[in-house]
Amino acid sequence: MAFLALGTVALDNVKxxxxxxxxxxxxxxxxxxxxxxxxDDVHLVGIVGKDFPKMHLDFLKRKGVNVSSVTIxxxxxxxxxxxxxxxxxNSAITHETELGVLLDYTPVITDQQxxxxxxxxxxxxxxxxxxxxSLMPKPEFVGLxxxxxxxxxxxxxxxRLMKKVDMMVLNDAEARMLTGExxxxxxxxxxxxxxxxxxxIKKGEHGVYVYGGNFQFAYPxxxxxxxxxxxxxxxxxxxxxxxxxxxxxxxxxxTLRKAVVYGTVLASFNVEGFGMxxxxxxxxxxxxxRLKEYQAFCAF
Numbered sequence: 001m002a003f004l005a006l007g008t009v010a011l012d013n014v015k016x017x018x019x020x021x022x023x024x025x026x027x028x029x030x031x032x033x034x035x036x037x038x039x040d041d042v043h044l045v046g047i048v049g050k051d052f053p054k055m056h057l058d059f060l061k062r063k064g065v066n067v068s069s070v071t072i073x074x075x076x077x078x079x080x081x082x083x084x085x086x087x088x089x090n091s092a093i094t095h096e097t098e099l100g101v102l103l104d105y106t107p108v109i110t111d112q113q114x115x116x117x118x119x120x121x122x123x124x125x126x127x128x129x130x131x132x133x134s135l136m137p138k139p140e141f142v143g144l145x146x147x148x149x150x151x152x153x154x155x156x157x158x159x160r161l162m163k164k165v166d167m168m169v170l171n172d173a174e175a176r177m178l179t180g181e182x183x184x185x186x187x188x189x190x191x192x193x194x195x196x197x198x199x200x201i202k203k204g205e206h207g208v209y210v211y212g213g214n215f216q217f218a219y220p221x222x223x224x225x226x227x228x229x230x231x232x233x234x235x236x237x238x239x240x241x242x243x244x245x246x247x248x249x250x251x252x253x254x255t256l257r258k259a260v261v262y263g264t265v266l267a268s269f270n271v272e273g274f275g276m277x278x279x280x281x282x283x284x285x286x287x288x289x290r291l292k293e294y295q296a297f298c299a300f
Contacts, residue, residue: 002041002066003246004113005029006132007122007145007235008102009046009056009070013081014274016089018228024275025056027078028122028145031232033065034279035239035266036120038287039247043113045069045132047105049077063280069109076100082231089227090204107132118246121165122235123147126157133164141251143167143242144196145235151177163195167251169238171202184209185216198251200241200260202234208260215253219260222268222294229274233267236279240266265290 007029013022033042043066048057050072060067081096105128117140121129126146133142144165150158151174158178162168168191172184179190188199188211201209207220240263248255265287269278 001246001249002043002116003036003118003120003242004043004045004069004109004116004132004136005032005036005120005122005239005242006045006107006129007032007124008078009044009048009052010078010080011052012231012275013079013096014229014231015083016229016274017084017086018226019274021229021274023053025059026080026232026275028124028232028235030060031235031270031276031279032120032122032239032242033060034063034276035236035263035270035282036243036246037064037239038266038282038284039240039243039262042066042243043069043109043116045107045109045113047071047073047078047101049073049075049101052077059280069107069113071101071105071108073101073105078102084230089230092231107135109135117141117249118242119143120238120242121145121161122238126150126154126161130157130161130164133161140249141166141245143169143238143245145169145238146174148174148177159194162191165196167198167200167242167245168196169200169202169234169241171204171234175201185211188216198256202237204230204233208237208264210256210260212253212256217253217257217260219264219298222264222290223297224268224271227271230271231275233270236270237263237267239263261291261294262287265294268294 008027010027012026079098120143175187181187244259
């Protein structure tokens with residue numbers, strides 16, 4: 001089986017207390033795919049410029065990610081330059097954003113990809129996310145991610161899209177911004193009333209909260225000793241979460257609990273290295289080993 005993942009493919013320049021790295025492969029869809037590939041066949045949908053290093057696309061292919069619907073356009077690749085300060089590794093300081101080819105992006109997929117049942121709309125403009133969704137006649141399950149930028153600048157488009165998806169993934173600050181609720185439980189209920197039947201609120205180092213109407217649960221984060229680079233952790237989490245759901249072809253409470261655990265474990269690997277330095281070499285054996293450690297950590 002296979003599923004589609006739309007989002008950004010970027011070049012990242014990141015500074016943290018552990019160092020500074022330039023021109024790393026990044027972007028919401030790239031980080032998402034690097035963890036989701038462990039569970040199912042991922043078809044990545046995105047756009048890069050002519051300046052995008054071929055080695056990055058070759059790298060994704062070697063990892064089993066289908067990049068046939070990554071458009072290579074005239075212009076510059078989306079670039080992000082950011083920094084994390086020692087006193088707050090949860091919050092990125094954006095120094096520069098170059099949208100480049102993202103400005104005029106319209107997703108293009110094959111006729112076969114239009115028939116896929118599962119779709120994840122990783123962080124991107126809601127209008128672009130909705131364009132891709134409109135190409136798929138009857139997707140069985142659709143996941144959605146967003147960010148504060150779109151809540152601030154494209155709220156009407158986002159609210160319209162939310163009515164068409166099954167699950168929404170966002171962080172606690174975005175949930176508060178979207179709903180005006182300070183409490184995560186109240187925010188999740190408000191978001192569910194806007195459309196998605198499943199709401200997943202990421203709380204960074206404080207774990208994750210899930211609300212599904214007739215059930216709710218929360219898990220802590222995996223205890224990481226040293227955070228090197230948090231960039232892409234949320235997308236890595238979403239990849240593990242959605243990848244497991246796509247593999248199981250269902251999203252009941254039992255499946256969702258296991259999916260959240262996988263996402264949490266994969267995000268813990270992500271923050272231990274720059275870019276995809278820790279997630280790219282992973283095998284399921286590595287993930288299952290840490291999952292057992294995480295289960296012992298959570299047991300009571």
